[in-house]
Amino acid sequence: MLPNHDSANYSFPKMSCSKVFMSSSSAALILSCLLLLLVNADCSPPDYPIKCLHNNHECTITNIYGTFPDRSTCQVAGVVYPSSEDELVSVVAAATKIKRKMKVATRYSASIPKSVCPTDEGGHLISTLNLNKIHKVDKVAGTMTVDTGVTLRRLINEAAEAGLALPNSPYWWGLTVGGMLETGAHGSSLWGSGSAVHDYVVEIRIVSPGGPEDGFVKVRTLNESHAEFDAAKVSLGVLGVISQVTFRLEPLFKRSVTYMTKDDNDLGDEALVFGKQYEFAELTRYPTRCKVLHCIDDRVPSTTLGNGLNDFFRFRSTLVPSLALNRLAGE
Structure with missing residues (x-):
C-alpha cells in the first residue's frame, strides 16, 4: 500500500506507452529459459546463513540471498546458541564484561544490508535459532x-x-x-x-x-x-x-483476494481512496506499461470455503535465466 500522507495528491511521472513486438530469436530464448527454469525448479528453504570451521568458531555469515550488496564476506570469531532467556542473559553479561562486540543473527538472516556483521573480526554472533518456544x-x-x-x-x-x-x-x-x-x-x-x-x-x-x-x-x-x-x-x-x-x-479470519489491472492515469487521486476502501489493499505500479495492479484484499469469516496460499516470489533469490526472461519481457 502506498504510504498514508495527509494529502492524497501524489505526483507520478507520465510515460508514453507503446506495443512491444518480439523477434523470433527473442521468443526462442525465452522458451529456452522457461524450460531451464522447469528443470531446475526447487522448493527447499534457504541455506542456513552461518558456516563455521571449528565447533562454532571461525565463522562466516551471509544473508538469505547468499551475498551482501558489496559482495564482501562477513567473518566472525564465533557464534553462540542460547536456548533460553537465562542463557541469553549469561551470554550478554560475559560479552559485556570483556567488551566483546556482538550482533544478533536470525534463522535465515533475511536482511539485505550487512547490518548483522560485527565491526571487527573478533566479534561474535548471538543466534536466535534455538530461542523458539x-x-x-x-x-x-x-x-x-x-x-x-x-x-x-x-x-x-x-x-x-x-x-x-x-x-x-x-x-x-x-x-x-x-x-x-x-x-x-x-x-x-x-x-x-x-x-x-x-x-x-x-x-x-x-x-x-x-x-x-x-x-x-x-x-x-x-x-x-x-x-x-x-x-x-x-x-x-x-x-x-x-x-x-x-x-x-x-x-481467526480468512482473506479474500482479487486482482485487477487498471491504467495509472488517476493513481494519485485513487491511492488513498482505494486504501480506505479495502482493509488490506495494495497497489503495484508498472511504469513501463502505464498500469497499476490493484490487490482487492478484505477479511472474510473463517468459515468461508477455500484455503488459498499467497506464494509470493519477489524477494526470493532468483535464477539468472529468470532475470534474463523478465528483462526481455520488459524490453
Missing part, C-alpha cells in the same frame, strides 16, 4: 507470548490453533519475531491499529548490557505503560536483544 496462549485475552526466534510461519499456525490471527504481517513467513520487530516489518493496511507487526505487540522483554553494579546485564520488561515502549519495539537492535514478545491478536 511458545510460552503462553491466552484465548480469552487474545494474547500470545513467544520467544524472539519463533518464525512468522509458526506464529501464524500456533495462533490459528487457538482460533486467533495476527492481522498484518510481511509476505515471507521465514522471518522471525525479533527480526520483524527490530526492522519495522509490515503488511499493507490503513485500517485499525496499522499495518506493522509491532502495532500488535503489547509487551517485550529485552536483554541489554549493564554496568558492574548490574552484573554487566539488564533485563527489562516494557509494555504500553512505558514511555520508551514504542522506541524499544523498533530499535534496530541497538538497545539489546529482544528475548520474548507478547502479541495482542484478533479472532
Whole structure:
C-alpha cells in the first residue's frame, strides 16, 4: 500500500506507452529459459546463513540471498546458541564484561544490508535459532507470548490453533519475531491499529548490557505503560536483544483476494481512496506499461470455503535465466 500522507495528491511521472513486438530469436530464448527454469525448479528453504570451521568458531555469515550488496564476506570469531532467556542473559553479561562486540543473527538472516556483521573480526554472533518456544496462549485475552526466534510461519499456525490471527504481517513467513520487530516489518493496511507487526505487540522483554553494579546485564520488561515502549519495539537492535514478545491478536479470519489491472492515469487521486476502501489493499505500479495492479484484499469469516496460499516470489533469490526472461519481457 502506498504510504498514508495527509494529502492524497501524489505526483507520478507520465510515460508514453507503446506495443512491444518480439523477434523470433527473442521468443526462442525465452522458451529456452522457461524450460531451464522447469528443470531446475526447487522448493527447499534457504541455506542456513552461518558456516563455521571449528565447533562454532571461525565463522562466516551471509544473508538469505547468499551475498551482501558489496559482495564482501562477513567473518566472525564465533557464534553462540542460547536456548533460553537465562542463557541469553549469561551470554550478554560475559560479552559485556570483556567488551566483546556482538550482533544478533536470525534463522535465515533475511536482511539485505550487512547490518548483522560485527565491526571487527573478533566479534561474535548471538543466534536466535534455538530461542523458539511458545510460552503462553491466552484465548480469552487474545494474547500470545513467544520467544524472539519463533518464525512468522509458526506464529501464524500456533495462533490459528487457538482460533486467533495476527492481522498484518510481511509476505515471507521465514522471518522471525525479533527480526520483524527490530526492522519495522509490515503488511499493507490503513485500517485499525496499522499495518506493522509491532502495532500488535503489547509487551517485550529485552536483554541489554549493564554496568558492574548490574552484573554487566539488564533485563527489562516494557509494555504500553512505558514511555520508551514504542522506541524499544523498533530499535534496530541497538538497545539489546529482544528475548520474548507478547502479541495482542484478533479472532481467526480468512482473506479474500482479487486482482485487477487498471491504467495509472488517476493513481494519485485513487491511492488513498482505494486504501480506505479495502482493509488490506495494495497497489503495484508498472511504469513501463502505464498500469497499476490493484490487490482487492478484505477479511472474510473463517468459515468461508477455500484455503488459498499467497506464494509470493519477489524477494526470493532468483535464477539468472529468470532475470534474463523478465528483462526481455520488459524490453
